[in-house]
Structures are given as C-alpha cells and as structure tokens.
Amino acid sequence: MSDPLAAALAWQARTAAGAPPARVDEPSRFAGAPAALRDESVRAVDGLRPELERLAIALHEDPEIGFEEHRSAGRLAELLERHGHAAAVGAFGLPTALRVTAGAADGPHFAIIAEYDALPGVGHACGHNIIAGAAVGAFLAVAPIAGRLGGRVSLIGTPAEENGAGKELILRAGGFDDVDAAGMVHPAAGSAASPLVAQRTTGVRRVAVTYHGRAAHAAGAPWLGLNALDAVVTAYQGVAQLRQHILPIDRVHGIITDGGAAPNVVPERAAALFYVRSAEIDTLVALTDRVVAVLEGAALSTGTRAEIDVDPVPPYLPLQPNLELTRRWAAAVAGRGREVPPSPPVAAQGGASTDMGNVTRYLPSIHPSIGLGGPDDVTPHNAAFAAWTVQPPAFDALADAAAGLAAAAVDYLADPELREAVAAEFAAEGGRFRWGDPL
Known part of the structure; x- marks a missing residue:
C-alpha cells in the first residue's frame, strides 16, 4: 500500500524544484x-x-x-x-x-x-x-x-x-x-x-469492480436483500468525492457496466469500471490505492462483497x-x-x-x-x-x-x-x- 500523502508531497517538491524546461x-x-x-x-x-x-x-x-x-x-x-x-x-x-x-x-x-x-x-x-x-x-x-x-x-x-x-x-x-x-x-x-x-x-490503470450481494423481492421482502447496485452507486459517489482532493495531474472517471437485471429484484450483482490516470508513476500508484480503498469501503457500507480487479489490462505508463x-x-x-x-x-x-x-x-x-x-x-x-x-x-x-x-x-x-x-x-x-x- 502506497502513502498518498508522501506521493503528493514528493510531486510538489519535484514541481517546485524543476528547472526551466x-x-x-x-x-x-x-x-x-x-x-x-x-x-x-x-x-x-x-x-x-x-x-x-x-x-x-x-x-x-x-x-x-x-x-x-x-x-x-x-x-x-x-x-x-x-x-x-x-x-x-x-x-x-x-x-x-x-x-x-x-x-x-x-x-x-x-x-x-x-x-x-x-x-x-x-x-x-x-x-x-x-x-x-x-x-x-x-x-x-x-x-x-x-x-x-x-x-x-x-x-x-x-x-x-x-x-x-x-x-x-x-x-x-x-x-x-x-x-x-x-x-x-x-x-x-x-x-x-x-x-x-x-x-x-498521463499514465492510466484500469480498476474493475464487481459487487456481490443477495437477491430478494424488491417490494415483498427487501429486508432479505443486499443491494449490489447500492454498492456501485456508493463507490461511484465516493470516487466523485475523492476528486476534489487529487493532484492537478490526476484524473479518475468510470462507468457502471452492470446495474442489475430487473427493478423488482434487489440486484445481487453489479459492476463498474474506472480509469485512474496520473502524469507520474508514483502518483499513479498512490491514486490507484486510494480508489481501491473507496471501492472496498462501498462494500463495507452496503454489506456486499467486492471483487476488485486492478490492471485487467496492463498499465499505460506516463x-x-x-x-x-x-x-x-x-x-x-x-x-x-x-x-x-x-x-x-x-x-x-x-x-x-x-x-x-x-x-x-x-x-x-x-x-x-x-x-x-x-x-x-x-x-x-x-x-x-x-x-x-x-x-x-x-x-x-x-x-x-x-x-x-x-x-x-x-x-x-x-x-x-x-x-x-x-x-x-x-x-x-x-x-x-x-x-x-x-x-
């Protein structure tokens, strides 16, 4: 696990000390x-x-x-x-x-x-x-x-x-x-x-996440379900909140790739894919770790299980x-x-x-x-x-x-x-x- 604060401070130091190009x-x-x-x-x-x-x-x-x-x-x-x-x-x-x-x-x-x-x-x-x-x-x-x-x-x-x-x-x-x-x-x-x-x-890494919950009748017995779509939405919002605290050289964006099968069934599976970008290698690693932590937190808050796949495609380096x-x-x-x-x-x-x-x-x-x-x-x-x-x-x-x-x-x-x-x-x-x- 990288230290995001250390990576950010190191980037600030490199930027401040850089010679005129x-x-x-x-x-x-x-x-x-x-x-x-x-x-x-x-x-x-x-x-x-x-x-x-x-x-x-x-x-x-x-x-x-x-x-x-x-x-x-x-x-x-x-x-x-x-x-x-x-x-x-x-x-x-x-x-x-x-x-x-x-x-x-x-x-x-x-x-x-x-x-x-x-x-x-x-x-x-x-x-x-x-x-x-x-x-x-x-x-x-x-x-x-x-x-x-x-x-x-x-x-x-x-x-x-x-x-x-x-x-x-x-x-x-x-x-x-x-x-x-x-x-x-x-x-x-x-x-x-x-x-x-x-x-x-920038470099880019892909982070795919699949949340596994429990299906139930969304009207008849919703209390028996664990909503995987809620986990995806929580994760998406968490990444959005993360954006205000990332470096100027960083970018994160994603899509929901699976949101469930029917509105009257509590989704037992939902998935998303995020692209994590940064212009330096160490800051790319640090930002990826922060995104993964958000995805794990979404599982914890919804009672679901997160299956996270970092780098399903090899990273593209800066x-x-x-x-x-x-x-x-x-x-x-x-x-x-x-x-x-x-x-x-x-x-x-x-x-x-x-x-x-x-x-x-x-x-x-x-x-x-x-x-x-x-x-x-x-x-x-x-x-x-x-x-x-x-x-x-x-x-x-x-x-x-x-x-x-x-x-x-x-x-x-x-x-x-x-x-x-x-x-x-x-x-x-x-x-x-x-x-x-x-x-």
Missing part, C-alpha cells in the same frame, strides 16, 4: 547525418507517398479493433514485401504484431513504431491509419541507408493501443530488448506540428519523450515548412494516455504529434476526425511525419555524439523502468 524548437548541438543521407531519406518518403496514401485509405475503409487487426497487419506486410522486406506477422506471440529489420547485424538500432487498431463504432478516429502509413514510409526510407551507417532499423507493428497495451506485451516478450531508441508520430487536430510535440502524457531526439524530428518537419511550437516537455495536466509511454520508460523514444490540417474542433475519437484522416491535408501530414521520423532515425544511426546525448538524457530522467520495478 529546454525548448524543443532550439537547434540541436549535434551534426547528425550528412545532409546528403538525410535528404536521401526524405526524397524516398516523397517517392513512396502514393503507396502510403493508399495504405492509409485501405486501413480507414476496413477498420479493425485491437487484437483483431489481421487484415490491417497483412496490408502493412504486403506493402513491405513489395519493397523486398519480409515482415514477421505474429511476432512476439501476438497474432497481429509484426516486425521487420534492415541493416547491419549489430550496431545502433532504431525502431519505428506502427499502430493500426481502430476504435469501436468510429473507426480510425484516432488516426492510426496515418500512424501506420508514416511508420511504413519512414522504415522504407531508412532501410537502404541503415547498413551503410553500420546500424539497423526496425519497423515494429504494435496491436491494441486503444484497448490492450500491445506495446507492454511486446516489452514483456523481449521485443525491445535489442533496440536502442524508438519513435512514432501521432496525428492531432489543427494545422501545426501541435503543442504536444514533446509534452508528457509518456517521457526524449527531447534531444525529438529536436531531430522537429528540425526535419520545420524544414518542410511546418510550424513547430516551442512546446516545453512539462508534465501533463491531465490528458490522454498511450502505451507508447511504456516504451519511453524502457528506452529513449519520441512520440511527437502532427496536425492533420483540419478544423480545430475536429478532434480525435470522433467520426469527423476519422473522415479527415483521408483528406489531402492529412496526407501532407503523413508525409511530413514520415520524413521527420526517417531523418531522426538516420541522424541517430549516423552520429555517435548524438546517441551519447540521447542516452545521457534518458539516464538523467531515471533510466530504464519496467512496470513492477521498485519505484
């Missing part, structure tokens, strides 16, 4: 790759653009949810095969994961991350079809160059970002053990590279982007005429979560966002955003995202001083962490 739009101190090689990778992306657009459209028109992306993974593999790269579909023990590697057998190793799962009902409303297109484009652009630089590049296709923590499952299978740095790009609303270019996101590596991506997209805001990498005040956070805690990684050029009110996780991912401005963003990823990968493979700086920054942020390690 560096800016992502500052020039990098390192040479990176020779300009000719970087330009070669960017030209390769532009040459691939028609195929990448067709891939994004095909994924959009045939969306598949997490762990069911069989046709989606197959489409990526087919495109890679056409360019001479045989992808291992079903990698890491996951039927819809894939991996392909090009370049030298050893040396520095950069992994480009693809996502291609959709959301139920609204399809690719998070833009994973754009993520997949950009990732494939970046890999194909870097693959011919990596060996010449004495390094290698991989494309890792990660299933179920929306609902199953595919990246954490790949981590547990050792899929990132030989990778030195990684990167992906996420689409966003609006036209800029986006103010999320190097900002941390995102920790590598600033030095992000600068390489930002410089490349700025060179293509796209505005890059300063975006200091400060802790998120609430916000969304991604299982890419788990990768960023395991090895130096980047996860910048790029605007798809649509109206600012067309935001992810709605059908309008899904429709926008196959409009011409979104394809411009796809090409820019891929070119930026390719340039960052080539710079990383080519420049040992850059690699040392990336590793030093990662170590200064705490170094390698896996869920279950001591905090």
Whole structure:
C-alpha cells in the first residue's frame, strides 16, 4: 500500500524544484547525418507517398479493433514485401504484431513504431491509419541507408493501443530488448506540428469492480436483500468525492457496466469500471490505492462483497519523450515548412494516455504529434476526425511525419555524439523502468 500523502508531497517538491524546461524548437548541438543521407531519406518518403496514401485509405475503409487487426497487419506486410522486406506477422506471440529489420547485424538500432487498431463504432478516429502509413514510409526510407551507417532499423507493428497495451506485451516478450531508441508520430487536430510535440502524457490503470450481494423481492421482502447496485452507486459517489482532493495531474472517471437485471429484484450483482490516470508513476500508484480503498469501503457500507480487479489490462505508463531526439524530428518537419511550437516537455495536466509511454520508460523514444490540417474542433475519437484522416491535408501530414521520423532515425544511426546525448538524457530522467520495478 502506497502513502498518498508522501506521493503528493514528493510531486510538489519535484514541481517546485524543476528547472526551466529546454525548448524543443532550439537547434540541436549535434551534426547528425550528412545532409546528403538525410535528404536521401526524405526524397524516398516523397517517392513512396502514393503507396502510403493508399495504405492509409485501405486501413480507414476496413477498420479493425485491437487484437483483431489481421487484415490491417497483412496490408502493412504486403506493402513491405513489395519493397523486398519480409515482415514477421505474429511476432512476439501476438497474432497481429509484426516486425521487420534492415541493416547491419549489430550496431545502433532504431525502431519505428506502427499502430493500426481502430476504435469501436468510429473507426480510425484516432488516426492510426496515418500512424501506420508514416511508420511504413519512414522504415522504407531508412532501410537502404541503415547498413551503410553500420546500424539497423526496425519497423515494429504494435496491436491494441486503444484497448490492450500491445506495446507492454511486446516489452514483456523481449521485443525491445535489442533496440536502442524508438519513435512514432501521432496525428492531432489543427494545422501545426501541435503543442504536444514533446509534452508528457498521463499514465492510466484500469480498476474493475464487481459487487456481490443477495437477491430478494424488491417490494415483498427487501429486508432479505443486499443491494449490489447500492454498492456501485456508493463507490461511484465516493470516487466523485475523492476528486476534489487529487493532484492537478490526476484524473479518475468510470462507468457502471452492470446495474442489475430487473427493478423488482434487489440486484445481487453489479459492476463498474474506472480509469485512474496520473502524469507520474508514483502518483499513479498512490491514486490507484486510494480508489481501491473507496471501492472496498462501498462494500463495507452496503454489506456486499467486492471483487476488485486492478490492471485487467496492463498499465499505460506516463509518456517521457526524449527531447534531444525529438529536436531531430522537429528540425526535419520545420524544414518542410511546418510550424513547430516551442512546446516545453512539462508534465501533463491531465490528458490522454498511450502505451507508447511504456516504451519511453524502457528506452529513449519520441512520440511527437502532427496536425492533420483540419478544423480545430475536429478532434480525435470522433467520426469527423476519422473522415479527415483521408483528406489531402492529412496526407501532407503523413508525409511530413514520415520524413521527420526517417531523418531522426538516420541522424541517430549516423552520429555517435548524438546517441551519447540521447542516452545521457534518458539516464538523467531515471533510466530504464519496467512496470513492477521498485519505484
């Protein structure tokens, strides 16, 4: 059991002592790759653009949810095969994961991350079809160059970002053990590279609870019953009361997933699911413990029994982007005429979560966002955003995202001083962490 007060005080101390953040739009101190090689990778992306657009459209028109992306993974593999790269579909023990590697057998190793799962009902409303297109484009652009630089590049296709923590499952299978740095790009609303270019996101843990009571006739003999729905309602209200005493970087929200079968039967079973979020790992653990205590208290007050399942899906850890590596991506997209805001990498005040956070805690990684050029009110996780991912401005963003990823990968493979700086920054942020390690 964690100490919530100690976690809160530690967060206050970290916040007060934090140095002014560096800016992502500052020039990098390192040479990176020779300009000719970087330009070669960017030209390769532009040459691939028609195929990448067709891939994004095909994924959009045939969306598949997490762990069911069989046709989606197959489409990526087919495109890679056409360019001479045989992808291992079903990698890491996951039927819809894939991996392909090009370049030298050893040396520095950069992994480009693809996502291609959709959301139920609204399809690719998070833009994973754009993520997949950009990732494939970046890999194909870097693959011919990596060996010449004495390094290698991989494309890792990660299933179920929306609902199953595919990246954490790949981590547990050792899929990132030989990778030195990684990167992906996420689409966003609006036209800029986006103010999320190097900002941390929250981590999230799921907490499911099922209350077991005793059925009875709700009118004839209610005194014989123990109302499981009352326990759920008490728990929900308790979590709502908890919210006024949580940190600014915390969020909790939930739904009732089972409220009983009939009004005239005292519910003997009721259930709820809560998402617990925080922007730091220790505060995420502390907040989860507080929520669990509320759920246990609801059982005590109603005479029911609580069956609590913490982490039915592996936790998504707070995102920790590598600033030095992000600068390489930002410089490349700025060179293509796209505005890059300063975006200091400060802790998120609430916000969304991604299982890419788990990768960023395991090895130096980047996860910048790029605007798809649509109206600012067309935001992810709605059908309008899904429709926008196959409009011409979104394809411009796809090409820019891929070119930026390719340039960052080539710079990383080519420049040992850059690699040392990336590793030093990662170590200064705490170094390698896996869920279950001591905090």
